[in-house]
Amino acid sequence: MRKLTILLGTGFGAGYSPLAPGTMGTLVGVIFYLILKRALSHPLSYGMALVILNLAGVWISGKCERYLGQKDSRVIVIDEISGFLIAMFGLPLSFRFILLGFLVFRIFDILKPFKMEKIQKLPGGWGIMGDDIAAGALAGILIHISCSMFGW
Numbered sequence: 388m389r390k391l392t393i394l395l396g397t398g399f400g401a402g403y404s405p406l407a408p409g410t411m412g413t414l415v416g417v418i419f420y421l422i423l424k425r426a427l428s429h430p431l432s433y434g435m436a437l438v439i440l441n442l443a444g445v446w447i448s449g450k451c452e453r454y455l456g457q458k459d460s461r462v463i464v465i466d467e468i469s470g471f472l473i474a475m476f477g478l479p480l481s482f483r484f485i486l487l488g489f490l491v492f493r494i495f496d497i498l499k500p501f502k503m504e505k506i507q508k509l510p511g512g513w514g515i516m517g518d519d520i521a522a523g524a525l526a527g528i529l530i531h532i533s534c535s536m537f538g539w
Contacts, residue, residue: 408464412464415468471488477531488530501525
């Protein structure tokens with residue numbers, strides 16, 4: 388169970404990348420998005436999958452943190468996967484939106500605007516996942532507003 392938890396928490400090993408593990412985790416999120424979007428085309432089913440994935444992510448990341456013995460370890464990237472999937476909620480499946488979602492989510496995840504870094508202080512998996520959930524939600528909102536403004 389320990390190996391499986393670490394495998395999932397590290398995004399199937401993407402978190403072990405020596406360069407930009409969070410970005411590599413987000414790329415795994417792109418793969419998950421392509422799979423989920425094709426399998427669950429209805430927004431309600433996609434949204435339900437997000438809730439399940441986020442709750443599982445809280446549990447998995449909390450367990451990984453304990454197994455690795457390091458608070459919010461860089462190798463844990465299930466939060467980036469989840470954050471990207473949230474950013475993409477309700478958007479059409481296209482290269483343009485995947486690229487836009489990827490860039491906007493990574494910017495918000497790195498910069499942590501609106502004091503998002505305070506969310507990281509929550510205990511265990513809630514702190515690991517919380518700031519990325521917020522970054523994903525903010526990215527999604529910004530992209531949806533941009534779509535309305537620019538008629539995409």
